[in-house]
Amino acid sequence: MTALLLAEAVTRRFTRRASVGDRIAGLFGANADRRSVQAVTDVSLTLAAGETLGLVGESGCGKSTLGRMLAGILPPTSGRVLFDGAPPMAGGHKVTTRIQTVFQDPFASLNPRRRIGDSIAEGPIAHGFVSRDASAALVADWLRRVGLDPVFAQRFPHQFSGGQRQRVAIARALAMQPDVMVCDEPVASLDVSIQAQIINLFLDLRRDLGLTCLFISHDLSVVRHVADRVAIMYLGRIVESGTAAAVYSAPAHPYTRALLDSSPKLGLDRPAPLRPIAGELPSPLAPPPGCAFHPRCPLATEVCRVERPALAPSVTGGLVACHHAG
Amino acid sequence: MTLLSVRDLQTHFLTRDGAARAVDGVSFDIARGEILGLVGESGSGKSVTGFSLIGLVDPPGRIMGGSIRFDGQELVELSAEAMRDLRGRRIAMVFQDPGATLNPVLTIGQQMVLALRAHRAMATAAARELSASRLTRLGIPDAMARLDSYPHEFSGGMRQRVAIAMALLHGPDLIIADEPTTALDVSIQAQILVEMRRLAKETGTALIWISHDLAAVAAVADRIMVMYAGRIVESGPVATVLRGPLHPYTRGLLDSLPAMAEPGQALRQIPGNTPSLLALPAGCPFAPRCPGADAVCATPPPVVETPGRMARCHHPLPA
Numbered sequence: 001m002t003a004l005l006l007a008e009a010v011t012r013r014f015t016r017r018a019s020v021g022d023r024i025a026g027l028f029g030a031n032a033d034r035r036s037v038q039a040v041t042d043v044s045l046t047l048a049a050g051e052t053l054g055l056v057g058e059s060g061c062g063k064s065t066l067g068r069m070l071a072g073i074l075p076p077t078s079g080r081v082l083f084d085g086a087p088p089m090a091g092g093h094k095v096t097t098r099i100q101t102v103f104q105d106p107f108a109s110l111n112p113r114r115r116i117g118d119s120i121a122e123g124p125i126a127h128g129f130v131s132r133d134a135s136a137a138l139v140a141d142w143l144r145r146v147g148l149d150p151v152f153a154q155r156f157p158h159q160f161s162g163g164q165r166q167r168v169a170i171a172r173a174l175a176m177q178p179d180v181m182v183c184d185e186p187v188a189s190l191d192v193s194i195q196a197q198i199i200n201l202f203l204d205l206r207r208d209l210g211l212t213c214l215f216i217s218h219d220l221s222v223v224r225h226v227a228d229r230v231a232i233m234y235l236g237r238i239v240e241s242g243t244a245a246a247v248y249s250a251p252a253h254p255y256t257r258a259l260l261d262s263s264p265k266l267g268l269d270r271p272a273p274l275r276p277i278a279g280e281l282p283s284p285l286a287p288p289p290g291c292a293f294h295p296r297c298p299l300a301t302e303v304c305r306v307e308r309p310a311l312a313p314s315v316t317g318g319l320v321a322c323h324h325a326g
Numbered sequence: 327m328t329l330l331s332v333r334d335l336q337t338h339f340l341t342r343d344g345a346a347r348a349v350d351g352v353s354f355d356i357a358r359g360e361i362l363g364l365v366g367e368s369g370s371g372k373s374v375t376g377f378s379l380i381g382l383v384d385p386p387g388r389i390m391g392g393s394i395r396f397d398g399q400e401l402v403e404l405s406a407e408a409m410r411d412l413r414g415r416r417i418a419m420v421f422q423d424p425g426a427t428l429n430p431v432l433t434i435g436q437q438m439v440l441a442l443r444a445h446r447a448m449a450t451a452a453a454r455e456l457s458a459s460r461l462t463r464l465g466i467p468d469a470m471a472r473l474d475s476y477p478h479e480f481s482g483g484m485r486q487r488v489a490i491a492m493a494l495l496h497g498p499d500l501i502i503a504d505e506p507t508t509a510l511d512v513s514i515q516a517q518i519l520v521e522m523r524r525l526a527k528e529t530g531t532a533l534i535w536i537s538h539d540l541a542a543v544a545a546v547a548d549r550i551m552v553m554y555a556g557r558i559v560e561s562g563p564v565a566t567v568l569r570g571p572l573h574p575y576t577r578g579l580l581d582s583l584p585a586m587a588e589p590g591q592a593l594r595q596i597p598g599n600t601p602s603l604l605a606l607p608a609g610c611p612f613a614p615r616c617p618g619a620d621a622v623c624a625t626p627p628p629v630v631e632t633p634g635r636m637a638r639c640h641h642p643l644p645a
Contacts (some may be wrong), residue, residue, distance in 0.1 A: 058511035058512065058513060059482075059511055161599055162368075163599070191367035191368050191538060191600070192367065192538065192540070192579055192582055192583065193367060193578065193579060193582050193595065193596040193600075194367075194599070195582070196582030196583075196584075196593040196594070196595040196596070197595045199584065199593055200592050200593055200595055203590065203592060204592075218511065218512065220512070221583065221584045221585040222584050224584065224585075224589055225584035225587065225589050225590065225593070226584075226589075226590070244589065245589075258513065259512060259513065261516075262512045262513045262515070262516035263512045263516070263541070264515075264516070264519070264539075264541035264542050264544060264545035265541060265585060266540060266541045266544055266568060266580065266583060266585055266586070274516045274519060274520055274545050275516075276513060276516035276517040276519075276520055277513050277516075277517075278517075280481055280483055280484070280514065281481075281511070
């Protein structure tokens with residue numbers, strides 16, 4: 001298994017810039033409040049060519065920040081990202097066209113004043129994949145492949161429904177002929193029936209084009225459906241990873257188990273009663289010492305409060321960071 | 327005992343292009359202590375139904391007809407003043423975004439005391455006491471001290487708990503909750519679903535839970551109503567309906583969930599998009615997307631009733 005895209009011990013810190021007031025106060029000897037948030041801490045992961053990795057976690061866990069670093073649109077504070085052996089970013093800019101991104105809100109990623117055909121053609125023309133004269137045919141081809149009528153090329157984003165706009169965003173990303181797609185909550189804001197259409201489109205295109213995908217979502221059932229492997233994040237770190245089948249059927253980390261027990265399920269039998277975990281996500285500004293999950297964990301003991309567990313092989317063949325896994 | 331009885335409710339939005347019948351002939355009952363899940367996709371009319379009940383439909387929307395009887399009182403013809411007296415006291419509402427409900431420049435305590443005094447004379451100390459007890463009930467630790475916090479000092483999940491605690495202040499008979507957990511993380515959603523169910527059962531408050539999320543509704547509700555294009559297409563006990571839906575739309579919604587398919591396999595999708603309310607097909611509005619539709623579906627579908635259940639379809643599925 002060769003890694004097409006990999007992260008080596010990447011960390012990303014966001015530091016609040018000192019305001020004018022803070023700086024003046026600093027001149028008079030005040031201790032300026034320069035708190036920084038470590039959104040992602042020491043994360044290593046690999047994506048093999050052709051596989052889909054699901055990245056799961058609750059809001060603020062760092063999954064989108066990690067996704068942006070892997071997509072080559074945000075530099076890590078430390079550690080490195082390698083795509084096909086080279087960093088996807090250099091000098092603060094993305095230097096590869098072979099990784100493309102689809103975001104949750106397609107309205108925010110499409111220019112409202114441009115016809116969507118122009119939005120789709122812009123990248124391929126700029127990078128010389130297609131001549132301006134031949135671009136209309138390329139646009140028509142991609143619109144057809146994502147299930148839209150080619151005449152829609154002349155329309156503006158506001159003339160589309162949410163599901164159609166997400167199709168446009170997918171067409172625009174794929175027109176760049178990427179090897180890797182980073183999808184950040186691509187179906188989170190869509191209605192159930194439209195969500196199914198987009199997931200089916202994603203499955204078809206992934207197969208036909210042999211895409212490698214990072215699929216970021218808070219929705220466990222969607223990730224289960226599309227991912228070969230999954231990584232679960234909590235407060236900036238990966239707490240568990242493994243094949244989707246193993247992680248969902250035999251979660252090794254108490255947080256993974258808690259997430260699965262918290263999501264309402266519709267099976268053929270009676271819906272299982274929910275077993276919510278206590279407490280809330282701690283602030284990333286002040287992460288708890290030791291294992292970050294210990295204040296909410298039913299298994300926590302003294303060692304969890306002082307020592308951070310390292311990722312180690314789990315019994316199901318994945319990795320888990322827990323003193324009490326097993 | 328029936329608390330609320332809605333009959334043939336018509337709420338229309340009068341636009342330049344014609345009248346959009348956002349709610350078109352909705353009828354249902356809800357008993358004290360009952361939790362009713364109102365499910366549908368965007369534009370199905372589920373939120374407008376909720377707003378109609380509490381008299382919060384803004385122009386160009388208008389209740390054009392029908393009856394809303396709440397504890398023996400007709401609400402459709404009620405004066406604005408009488409409605410204001412009911413609202414917050416006997417019927418409360420919880421919205422998706424608690425940030426929009428709470429005043430950012432007042433402390434939680436000030437807002438709760440104001441909300442209490444809007445309907446009854448109360449000394450500040452007693453009002454704060456009652457507010458703190460409601461916050462505690464919703465699982466907010468150290469409630470007396472948190473009364474002096476501002477909304478921004480709470481997390482999203484805690485803010486929604488505060489909004490629910492405020493809705494509970496007067497011990498209302500009915501709470502209408504519009505997508506109350508949609509913006510929350512799964513672990514927080516699970517806590518609120520479990521707590522709301524417990525509260526409704528303990529206090530006898532009836533709850534209308536409006537959501538697009540079938541799984542969340544399955545976890546909280548006793549009965550479910552499925553709306554499509556302004557109409558109720560199916561209703562019944564939640565477990566029965568979800569196990570064997572009568573209406574092809576309910577079936578389609580369930581089948582399109584990833585949880586209902588083998589990983590990696592194509593989901594069974596409903597073709598097409600939800601129709602525009604300004605250009606609904608004659609007859610059954612779901613017919614153009616329905617796998618079982620035929621010529622007769624161009625005529626209005628009959629109401630098929632079995633004990634406790636209802637569907638509006640020419641060709642209901644075998645239960």
